[in-house]
Amino acid sequence: MGVTMAQRPKQERAVQTRESLLRAAAEVFDEAGFAGASISRILKRAGLTAGALYFHFDSKEDLARAVMNAQPRSVVPWPESEGLQRLVDLTMVWAHQLQVDPLLRAGVRLTSEQGSFGVKDATPYEEWSQIMTEILEVACEKGELQAGVEPGELAEFVVEACTGMQTYSAAASEGRADLAERVVRMWRLLLPGVAVPAVVARTQVNPERFRKLIQTAGAAPAH
Amino acid sequence: MGVTMAQRPKQERAVQTRESLLRAAAEVFDEAGFAGASISRILKRAGLTAGALYFHFDSKEDLARAVMNAQPRSVVPWPESEGLQRLVDLTMVWAHQLQVDPLLRAGVRLTSEQGSFGVKDATPYEEWSQIMTEILEVACEKGELQAGVEPGELAEFVVEACTGMQTYSAAASEGRADLAERVVRMWRLLLPGVAVPAVVARTQVNPERFRKLIQTAGAAPAH
Structure with missing residues (x-):
């Protein structure tokens, strides 16, 4: 062939x-x-x-369905950090891309609204969960997670929370302008319960880092 | 008048x-x-x-819009516990009622899908946030929350997470059959980061308690 x-x-x-x-x-x-x-x-x-x-x-x-399932490749740049920091960075880039990339925005919107056109497809949720599970498995191997926190369970919860925060944000702000703040808030509330103290202390969750990630991407050659 | x-x-x-x-x-x-x-x-x-x-x-x-805004009164029985336990109970009763009450189910569905019919109304989200903030203010006064955890911020995050977990559950299971498990998982992951250790230890987050709450309501006279 x-x-x-x-x-x-x-x-x-x-x-x-x-x-x-x-x-x-x-x-x-x-x-x-x-x-x-x-x-x-x-x-x-x-x-x-x-x-x-x-x-x-x-x-x-x-x-x-194809638009719904094209979400993960719309997250650019894919963060190069490791462990929990990578998951934090991924959600921050996602929040930014959702504001500027119609392919990601439509994918997210159609996923939440799929019931309105008679579709029942968990693939977009499951794909995100799988991606986040792999990132968290690295975090787990590095000893970053608290005892009893399962990568797959935390991954699925983060997908749920991100899904809900973007529908809330779409209803409450113009063009999801407050989405990045919501992502920061999630990590402030969630990290202390799931990460070991040293990792909570060193993980960067601030819009400043997020802006730098995006700017670096803007300056870099296409990939 | x-x-x-x-x-x-x-x-x-x-x-x-x-x-x-x-x-x-x-x-x-x-x-x-x-x-x-x-x-x-x-x-x-x-x-x-x-x-x-x-x-x-x-x-x-x-x-x-009226169906969207009728959500909170569909949560029956309204839990009589106090502080964080009350918020946990509220989310558990919500997960159960969503499976049995079409008024709540339609309200939740329309809220997530409102973009599909050209509505942009944050009221249902804000009402839930307000209700949960009041419950968490009591938790805060009772010294149940960790330092730096703001009732209003935690309330809004719980609304976001519940919103996303029901859309994920609707796509991934028949009749949102796995929703109660998702609520339990949220609290297992979230409580250690937001509640003081004694409260984490005593707060009951299990389907057993949840079944009892519902059964008690079934046996009680209408209110």
């Missing part, structure tokens, strides 16, 4: 087309919600035909 | 009619979501006319 030289450019175009459709759909879902997003508006935004869309996606629902 | 004897029965009927509409609307919203719930289906369920509905509510959106 090797890929010949002739096939490769065609595949690359297909990947680009799929990405264009995903981004256009995300923008329209983000603006109008699932019900308000028409296929024709998505196609107009992407500058593509219905044929291109139905080559990649079966339906508007299928497109919505 | 006194109420005469002649007015009172009429007012009582109006209160009953409003409640019937609210319950019928909640059942239909719970089954079909906002978009799928038609006014005619709600009226059929309530056994009432459009005239009765528009006397009490301006629109389907107005009805949805």
Whole structure:
């Protein structure tokens, strides 16, 4: 099943087309919600035909699922710290990206609203939980977690809390402007109960660090 | 502005009619979501006319807001414990009622999905936060909270976490069957960081206590 030289450019175009459709759909879902997003508006935004869309996606629902499941790769830069600090950094970058990236914003929105269009898909939650579990397993090996704190359990709770804080923030502030503060507050309340004292003391949870992470990313070459 | 004897029965009927509409609307919203719930289906369920509905509510959106804001009174029995134990009990009763009471379930669902029908109303979140803040102020006065833990901040975080755990649970389990376990997990992770050690040790966070609270309510006369 090797890929010949002739096939490769065609595949690359297909990947680009799929990405264009995903981004256009995300923008329209983000603006109008699932019900308000028409296929024709998505196609107009992407500058593509219905044929291109139905080559990649079966339906508007299928497109919505793909947007929901594209969340983790929207978190850029992926933090390079380790252990609990990495999880803190991940949630902070997430809070920032949610304000600037329509693909992540639409994914999060559709995940919370999926019941409104008859979808029941735990994959986006489970993927985040899995990513956070792996980060916390490193924290655990490094002796950062208090006895009895299971990486998988803490990971799932952090996913739940982040999910709720963004819906609360969407209702209470303009453009989720207060989301970063909510993330900081979560860690202030949660860390002392889950991390050993030395780690609580050294883990940095402040908007200053968060701004630096983002700025560094802005200055770095694309990856 | 006194109420005469002649007015009172009429007012009582109006209160009953409003409640019937609210319950019928909640059942239909719970089954079909906002978009799928038609006014005619709600009226059929309530056994009432459009005239009765528009006397009490301006629109389907107005009805949805009323369902969203009826959440706190759906938590029955209201726990009689004090301080942090009361907040733990409140979240446990909430998790149970969410499985059995369509009014609460629809309220929670519509609150998370409000973006899908163009509503931006933080009132349900803020009301829960206010209720939990008052409970935590008592906990604070009793010396149950660790230094630096602000009742209002912890209250808002618990609302966020509960919001996210029910959307995660709705996607991951049938009828939010795992919600009580998620509430227990939250308290296991959160309590050690926010409560003084003696309170962590004595606060009961187990499904056993939760079942007893519900059973006692079932046996008690209506209130």
